Amino acid sequence: EDQVTQSPEALRLQEGESSSLNCSYTVSGLRGLFWYRQDPGKGPEFLFTLYSAGEEKEKERLKATLTKKESFLHITAPKPEDSATYLCAVEAMYSGGGADGLTFGKGTHLIIQP
Amino acid sequence: DTGVSQDPRHKITKRGQNVTFRCDPISEHNRLYWYRQTLGQGPEFLTYFQNEAQLEKSRLLSDRFSAERPKGSFSTLEIQRTEQGDSAMYLCASSSGSDTQYFGPGTRLTVL
Numbered sequence: 001e002d003q004v005t006q007s008p009e010a011l012r013l014q015e016g017e018s019s020s021l022n023c024s025y026t027v028s029g030l031r032g033l034f035w036y037r038q039d040p041g042k043g044p045e046f047l048f049t050l051y052s053a054g055e056e057k058e059k060e061r062l063k064a065t066l067t068k069k070e071s072f073l074h075i076t077a078p079k080p081e082d083s084a085t086y087l088c089a090v091e092a093m094y095s096g097g098g099a100d101g102l103t104f105g106k107g108t109h110l111i112i113q114p
Numbered sequence: 115d116t117g118v119s120q121d122p123r124h125k126i127t128k129r130g131q132n133v134t135f136r137c138d139p140i141s142e143h144n145r146l147y148w149y150r151q152t153l154g155q156g157p158e159f160l161t162y163f164q165n166e167a168q169l170e171k172s173r174l175l176s177d178r179f180s181a182e183r184p185k186g187s188f189s190t191l192e193i194q195r196t197e198q199g200d201s202a203m204y205l206c207a208s209s210s211g212s213d214t215q216y217f218g219p220g221t222r223l224t225v226l
Contacts, residue, residue: 004156034214043118043205043217044157087156091212101147101159101173102215 002027006088006105013112021073021108023088031093033071035064038085078112085109118218120206126224127196134192135221139208146189148181149205157205196225
């Protein structure tokens with residue numbers, strides 16, 4: 001069974017204080033690992049897709065990296081508007097073109113204090 | 115707005131009533147997914163369609179849950195005989211083939 005574990009569950013940082021969020025996963029065969037941002041009462045907003053170990057992607061103050069067992073979301077010099085829940089999800093490879101949806105972690109609730 | 119849309123955004127119902135939610139995917143996307151999210155948890159996959167075909171439905175939570183996508187465009191999720199435990203956010207996502215899934219704003223269901 002595919003599993004995703006995110007840590008920490010919650011993180012409070014001062015504005016400008018860089019940190020990293022962790023996503024550990026087990027999956028039979030990884031097709032892709034996804035990072036989403038979710039604001040309260042809203043749907044997840046897509047950030048990154050990573051497909052293979054060693055891959056990195058960046059967007060503004062965020063950088064996502066991937067190894068064979070985990071992914072990190074690095075936040076550099078965060079601002080209060082970066083406050084949100086960050087969700088990690090995996091999609092497994094299935095033969096025959098099938099799909100089973102994404103398996104999500106519980107998320108990391110990030111608060112950036114001014 | 116060309117994103118995924120869901121209607122209604124909020125639904126309050128009494129236990130035992132039936133409810134139906136609608137999802138309109140991004141227009142060129144052929145895949146449509148339904149998820150449920152409870153407080154403090156990540157979204158949980160329920161079912162998905164490729165065009166009008168429902169290719170996975172074993173994850174639907176019980177036989178009270180059903181979904182349709184009759185013309186391969188919008189989809190509906192119905193919950194019959196609602197229970198208090200059905201209270202959650204119901205999310206719809208769409209994708210082009212096996213590419214990235216883009217989510218809608220969700221429908222918040224409260225069962226009294």
